[in-house]
Amino acid sequence: MTPKILLDDVHKSFGTRPVLQGISIEVAQSEVIAFIGSSGSGKSTLLRCVNLLESIDDGAIFLDGVDISAPGLNPDPVRQRIGMVFQSFNLFPHMTVLQNVSLAPHKVLGQSKKESESHARELIARLGLSDRADGYPDQLSGGQQQRVAIARSLAMNPEVMLLDEITSALDPELVGEVLDVVRELKSNGMTMLLATHEMGFAKEIADRVCFLHEGQILECSRPTEFFNNPAHQRTQQFLQRVTEAGRL
Amino acid sequence: MVPEMSDHSGTSSLSEDSSRRPLSRRQVFERRQKRRSLLIALASSLAVIGLLVVLIPLTPGWYKVKRSFFNGPILDETFPALLRAFVKDIQIFLWCAPCILVLGMLLAICRNVRSPLLFPLRLFAAAYTDIFRGIPVILTILLIGFGIPGLGMDRPWNSPYLWGSVALILAYSSYVSEVFRAGIESIHESQRAGARSLGLSTSQTLRHIIIPQAIRRVIPPLMNDFVSLQKDVALISLIGPIEILRQAGIDKSKYANFTPYVGAAIIFLLLTIPETRFVDHLMSRERRRTSGTAVR
């Protein structure tokens, strides 16, 4: 069976600075992969490359066996199939919650305004924000804003979700409500790649945890094995530091 | 707790929204503070104005200045004609403003295109803004207003209204395009990433996400430019049209008196002061709407 997503020896530099140095990974349909690694290890860059927000220098990225990193390819249809949620939400501040969620289905998928809005209201309700639909993002808590951002991505019915440290800008007491949404997505069989500093959550939700170090995947394994029995010395050191910082 | 409130109950009469609820000690303090600063401001302003009113008439040349600049009867006589002439200024403003907005936005968008195919457009927009921002408006008006009718074209094409307006549009669209461009560039990259990640195209992102936010952000500097435009319309008088400045000049010669100029200044102020106040009002409303709380 072709993997949902396949990264084949992906390289990416910013100027002379190599950020991704040969990333290869196969992600099966409905699989959840958690990328962990220290700051600057390239987690965000990796996810942005998969969403084609960054172009890659070498290697290839496949979605359902089709090379989406081919030069000259129109990225827009690909992005419709891959949702992305950002650390800083990136909501549109001049639009209401409802408009944030219904904009892309209306403009990109060509749904009628009415259709896109009723679909958006359903999603907003599913994420527990019905009473906020007509408010503006600034009037919401961080956790609510991030849930709106997730709803905005889901409104496009993506086949894959990329979640880039979606809880690290949140107060601890708001993290739970966002993670609940991710749990629900997993139970619905969504394929997800997530970058996270929440080790406990990675352990719980991921099918595989991958350790990124200086733009390379040092190891990828089942969470129990990864956390209890890391193969690589650098992984051990990283987990050690995280444990000392009280995050595991 | 309540009895000590009643001591200060007099202070609450200042505010219109005095509700039945007893005021907290903090509110009482703030109101008293507010009233005190209001009184101080009022007293000091009155003192300064009073001093000016007393001192200026004591200067030796005051009676001459008063006669030739603040001459009541002449003001009465010339004011209606000035007002009528001002309608022309407003007309010119009203047809220039939309052209300037559209052209300015197009130029700003041209300067933002990244496609190499459209590079010439970008170059053109950059040259355009450099040229017209670098020339004083008055020179642009003189060059275009005297130069193009010199080509000897027939009626409506030799009209000074037309070419004066064109000159204003050229000059001001270059200023306005810079304002728009700054606004577009001030929108954080993450907004673009958010939009593109949803599958919106470059132009959809520009149209629905970047430009609406940019416009909101540049309304204050934009309105400043339009208040300037309102005033610079008067420069067209140099190439012929009888608008308010020209009319004031005619009346000045007729009465050998400068009061018509003061009249013209008053008319401008009657328009421009409410304009700027209105913008302030719009801005604070926008702030309240998007952020819920007003930060002082």
Ligand SMILES: Nc1ncnc2c1ncn2[C@@H]1O[C@H](COP(=O)(O)OP(=O)(O)OP(=O)(O)O)[C@@H](O)[C@H]1O
């Ligand atoms: N647009 C850019 N231009 C130049 N350098 C960049 C850019 N984006 C990222 N980098 C660099 O690439 C490296 C990897 O960044 P990236 O954001 O992918 O790390 P990360 O693993 O997500 O870190 P964090 O945990 O702090 O989010 C960093 O050294 C960063 O400085």
Ligand SMILES: [Mg+2]
């Ligand atoms: Mg990151």
